[in-house]
Amino acid sequence: MRLNDLIKQTCEWLKCSGPYSNIVISSRVRLARNLKGIPFSHWADTKKKEEVLMKVKDAVSSSSYTKNALFLYMADLNNLDKQFLIERHLISKEHALRANHKAVIVGDQEILSIMINEEDHLRTQVMQSGFNLDEAWQIIKRIDKDFEKKLDFAYSEDWGYLTACPTNTGTGLRASVMLHLPALVMSKQINKVLQAITKLSLTARGFYGEGTEASGNFFQISNQVTLGHSEEDLLDNINRIIKQVIGHEQNARRALFEQDRSRIEDRIWRAFATLKNAHIITSKEAVDLFSSVRLGVDMGILKGLDIQTINKIFIYIQPAHLQKLEGKTFSAQERDVKRAEFIRKELAKDMEDK
């Protein structure tokens, strides 16, 4: 597999095959790990970072879970490719910024990705479609165990796994879930829900993680604490809270539909019509409109439209995706035209298939 093959496939987490995928886009578990006796990435010199790269590469090629994975040195990639990996949620913005002595490993169907020499020596993530942290945890646990046979991780009996930032020390685990909560936003209950989440040691962010805004009513909810609990306890806690959020969103959808059906139908049909007919569209407008369309499919208002098509379009209308699809760079204005073209074509295709 090569980097350019990724654009031809729908990654696992966009497949909409998991539980509650009408509300939960994807679930992600990541583990932060560092190699014993080597300074954390930000303090390590060139030689040490190369040592990390070599050791991890060796472990990756000897594990049956990762030996066929795509191994990419960040320094070999151009800006478009780096942006493309960010858009696919395979690397962080931070990982793309200073590329030297960094790498990323991408597994089959993009379920697994490992950043090497980001803030920690290893940042391993497993993504699953829908609300499925348990499956993601089972997969990542096996990979982590396999790596531990080859790699000597920095670990303290008192603190657990040691990490560059103390907030990750302990289990090194972060579990996060990407939720689509349009009804909670429309009914103005979202702030109350997010405040409650914060009190329960969880945190809510936008679509691209830390420091990004919520657009299109998408919220990424994850645990803040990793220390002092077992991985299973942390997962139980977030699972329990996310289930409640899903319940609130379901109730809000039902209430909106019962109390304000015309207004909701109006919003959904207008959004769908605009996407099918626009000739110029910004990324922000498209994401906002697809949010309504996604709701419309779940509520049975838009029939014959496939949520997987929406997810696919959603990821492909991002700047780097659009440019890689056509194999050339475009100005922001040209992208707005190409984006509209792509959406029209894909929606027409989906309708034809029925």
Next chain:
Amino acid sequence: MRLNDLIKQTCEWLKCSGPYSNIVISSRVRLARNLKGIPFSHWADTKKKEEVLMKVKDAVSSSSYTKNALFLYMADLNNLDKQFLIERHLISKEHALRANHKAVIVGDQEILSIMINEEDHLRTQVMQSGFNLDEAWQIIKRIDKDFEKKLDFAYSEDWGYLTACPTNTGTGLRASVMLHLPALVMSKQINKVLQAITKLSLTARGFYGEGTEASGNFFQISNQVTLGHSEEDLLDNINRIIKQVIGHEQNARRALFEQDRSRIEDRIWRAFATLKNAHIITSKEAVDLFSSVRLGVDMGILKGLDIQTINKIFIYIQPAHLQKLEGKTFSAQERDVKRAEFIRKELAKDMEDK
């Protein structure tokens, strides 16, 4: 014919059959006339106003042009019917306000209407589709001549026809043309054009005449002067200027299409899509969107859509029309839902016919 029959027909001026009907909706000529020896309506007492009504009714029933026309006493009409007549451009807002001792006469296909005891004793108007002031003038001239056999009009050798307001004295003629000028608005040339028109003794107003705003890029242009020129000279002058305005709009459409095709197509397709799919829509939004759709049909972007359908919808989505269609009154919110419903149904019907 009864008042309630009007709603079942498409009036002449919406038929789009006249010259330049891609840019000019309709042409209208009206004559102001007063009966000799009777004070103008605002100064006349009840008895005098009844005398005017009687005399005009008599003339109307003996003229072959008007004997089959619908004769309506304003005092007999409820508010919905009065609003309906305003929406069809058959009476002025002023005529609906104080209804006593007033009447309106509506001829076949609504080509002719005569208000009795508005500002002047008679306000006769003839409407034609497209840019066709000449035909309107030929028709109204014959009717006026016929009335003159029966009615003794206030006339002075020095001043011409005498009228309540001095701005109408002379010929008593006002010629006006309803233009759709979206390209001049989009290309920001409209103010220059309207300023030039004002210097040439014409005036520009919104869709419902004096004191109304231009919405949906519709402008009503008419002569300001009626004194000191013959009717033919006045008509020649306005015809010449309107032809120039039409030329400017045609050039602006061509330029927009050549220079900014994507933006125009985007606007037109979005407007059409929204109209076909909205479930709640205000009058103002609908008029603005139909303005773009009308342009799209003329520019060949929207194919298979009939301009007559657009004109019909345009008039039927007004508040009184919507309510008379369903035979009951609605709140503003209910009307926004009914309006969207009507538009969706009519556009679907037009597409099916193809």
